[in-house]
Amino acid sequence: MRLSYERKKGLYGYGFIALWFIGALFFFIIPVFESLYYSFFSVTPETGYLAITKLTDSSGAVNYFLNYRNAFLRDAYFSTYLVSVLRDMLINTPIIIIFSLFVAIVINQEFRGKTFARAVFFLPVIIATGPVYSIITGDLSTTGAAEADQFSSMFSSDMVDELLEFVGIYGISDTLTETISTLTSDILNLIWKCGIQIIIFLSALQGIPASAKEAAAIEGATSWEFFWKITIAYISPMLLVNLIYTIIDTFADPTNLVMERIIQQQDDWLYGYAAAMAWSYFLIVLVVIGIVFALMNKVVYYDD
Amino acid sequence: MAENVKTNPVSGFLKKIKPEKKPKEVKRSRKEERERFKKRLSTLTPAEQKYLNRKRMFEKVWPFCRALLIIGLCFVILYPLLYMLSTAFRPRSEMNDPTIVWIPKTFTLSNIKEAAKAMDFWPTLGNTVFINVGCSILQVLSCAITGYGFGRFNFKGKSILFFFVILMILMPSQIILIPQYMFFRYFNPLGIYHALTGNYINLINNALTMYMPAFTANGIRAGLFIFLYRQTFRGLPKELEDAAYLDGCSPLRTFVQIMVPNAGSTFLTVFLLSVVWYWNDYYVSTSFFTDNSTIALQLKNLEASLTRIIFDNGNVQVNSRELIVWMEGGCLISITPMLIMYIFLQRYFTEGIARSGLTGM
Incomplete structure (x- = not known):
């Protein structure tokens, strides 16, 4: 045949x-x-x-569906943890995306020591996934060593509060100042989380065709216009990839509260209950990713 | 190629004996330079003038800001590593000396030696290389084969199968852990072993629990790697493959001899990430082992094993600031193999990443 x-x-x-x-x-x-x-x-x-x-x-x-009902209605922690993980994700994802895009644009330029800078910026990818990271950030305090904080405390400061008070703003909104100060004091954590995203953005930036850059230069585009009308358009598919990667990475992190709760249930031999929790969590993640897809669908531009 | 044809050897030879004169650079003072610029500027429209002025300003200020920014951020990233180097070689007593910030007064190797002893370093390293590095190399190959299958062939059911690859990326591994555990604990080869012998094989604590998924492209973050390979192979020109087929190459040989050499940078990226993720993993490798010792795991339990082995079950009093020297020493020896690998591969990694198939989705 x-x-x-x-x-x-x-x-x-x-x-x-x-x-x-x-x-x-x-x-x-x-x-x-x-x-x-x-x-x-x-x-x-x-x-x-x-x-x-x-x-x-x-x-x-x-x-x-008793497991599912219990997880949401009876469990004292699950729903609260779920909300807090979702809120953290909502705050952190845009910050990580914007920051890594910014860094990628900067290290994509030509300057002396470019190779060194890139090597340094990808270094967290090598280290940041394991227990080394927890020792570095001082989270690994099995004996409750409070001083372990000092590892990363060098970069935490109360600058924002002091600055706001200096300008004469007192207690505008606690959540706002809290967000700003975690953002500024947490630069170590932030930059150590961005390795993969920077790599993805960098590869996208290098994929912008030279003809587009040339055309923009001839038309007299400012850097600002260039960024919004050329860069964003060309990297938008990777923006989507990065958004989804970041969301999954945050959700599947075994150290986040919900994950810890699920693992704890497994360790207590409550397999059915743990599975129900894990599945409802996963479905929520899927919904979030679906929403991101739907929103980004209008923005993403494919150069065919 | 075209230039080679055009250049004729005689003119090249002539060039050698009579180098072309460079146009003489006219030396002008700064003031003259500015005058010339202003003169040229005055011939342009106001909008153009404004644009050029702004551009000039930006080009002057930006490199300075950029240097500041990059140096600052590099410092933030390198800080923990520098701190690690600074503390790992420091005698514990000097941790309490407020006059020492970075460079200790005396250097010692005893922290590192003791941390290595507590981690049982060399046997652990051997075990880690055997299990984790072996698995990651297998995974690089098996994911490449799968990625090629998805990227280059059309067959029925491809989209539904690829959906499972996407699901592998999305689904946290905790969901499937217990069924997997049961599978390994009551391993039933070919589904008939139990019927024949009445027994199951217990694979818990067996390296096969790591090797079998890696061999079949189902290891740690395999979904992501398959996806990466698929993107790369899809991006390679179709003509490459067709030419090989016309010359009578079998698909397998085409893959090995034509496609693989063209996907070098993806292989490298996947290799690096795979080794790193296997190296740093402790979740999967503790689930199927009761007494496994890998570097990541030993490092996670370092504080406890230090207390047990080095501090004589708490008889030696160590405060938490002094504990840092051992912890950082342990960190240092754990990441050194990865750092050495990274130093050798980073050039290909950072330069080649653009071609690694991430783009062109």
């Missing part, structure tokens, strides 16, 4: 992804559906297997 060229190529395609598919089936797809299944039941480990029993509410009727 002779296959057409296209069919043959298609078969080779299956060949190339076969390895991944087998792995994904056992290590990803089946576990995903299993954990979804767990989330509707009470799951406790017994020797040799997981005991899966149906959940019954107070009246004795079977209720498959």
Whole structure:
């Protein structure tokens, strides 16, 4: 039997992804559906297997969504943590995006020591994911060593409050001053979180065609106009990628409050409950990403 | 190529003996220079004048601001590393000396030696290299093969399969941890092992729990790597592949000999990120091991093991400021392998990133 060229190529395609598919089936797809299944039941480990029993509410009727109801209505922490993680994400994501875009634009320019500067700016990618980062920022205080704060305290200051008071503004809005001061005092944390985003933006900036730059220069565009009308347009696909990366990175960080709560439930052998929490959390993340997609869809420009 | 054809060897030779004279640079004083500029400026429209003036101002001020900014930010990033270097070689008593800010009066290696002892450094390093680095290298290859399959071939069900790749990126690994754990704890090869022998194989504490996902492109952040490779391979010209096929190359050979060499920078980026993420991981490698010791894990537990091994279960009194010297010493030896790797690869990494397929989605 002779296959057409296209069919043959298609078969080779299956060949190339076969390895991944087998792995994904056992290590990803089946576990995903299993954990979804767990989330509707009470799951406790017994020797040799997981005991899966149906959940019954107070009246004795079977209720498959009891785990979900408990997570949102009964759990004293889950909802509060969820709100605080969402709020942090809402504040941090734009800051991270703007800051990394700014840094990427600056280090994309020609200047002496460019290679060194770039190497330094990507350094956090190498270090910032592991326990080294927690030691550096002084979070790793298993003995409750308060002085451990001094690692990063060099860059924290009360400048904003003092400045505002100096100008004569007292207590305008606590949340506002709080946001500003966390922003300024947390520059270490901020810049250590931006490594990947800077890389992505830098690669996008280098993809701006020279013809666009030339055209803008001939028309006499100022740097400001150039930024808004050329740079933003060309990097907008990467802006979307970065936004989504940042959101996922914040959400899936095992040190955020919700994640800690989920892991804690797992450690207490409440597998079904933990799965329900994880799934509702994941669905919320998906909704957030969906909203970002819908909003960015109008802004993103594809140069075809 | 075109220039080579045009240049004829004789004219090149002539050039050598009779170098072209550069146009003489006219030396003018600053004042004259300014006069000339003003003269030229007066021939332009006011709008153009304004634009040029502003541009000139900006070009004068900006490099200064930029240098300030870059130096400042570089300092912020390097500060923890400099601090690490400064404290790791410092005797503990000098931590309490207010006259010492950066450079200690005496240097000592004992902190680092003791931290290394508490971390059981060399065996741990060997284990980390065996498990984490081995896995990350396997993952670089398996993700490349998968990414090529997704980037270059059309087959039925491709979009739904790729949807699962995207889901791999989006889904936190905690969701699937317990089913995965059960899979490894009661491992049932081919689904018939249990039926034949009545037993399961316990893979907990076995390096296979790390190697099997890495081998099948399902390791740590594999989704992201598959995605990166797919973007790269999609961006390579189709003609490359067609030419190879016409010459009778099989798809596998085309991949190895034609496509892989053209995706070098992506390979490098993925390799670096993969090694780093495996190196720093402690979450996955603790889930399937009860007594695994990797660098990241030992560093996480460094304070406890210091108390147990070096401080004689708390009989040696150490205040929290003095503890820093050991902690930073441990940090230093843990990141040194990564730093050395980064120093060697960073040039390719920072220069080549533009071609690594991130662009052109």
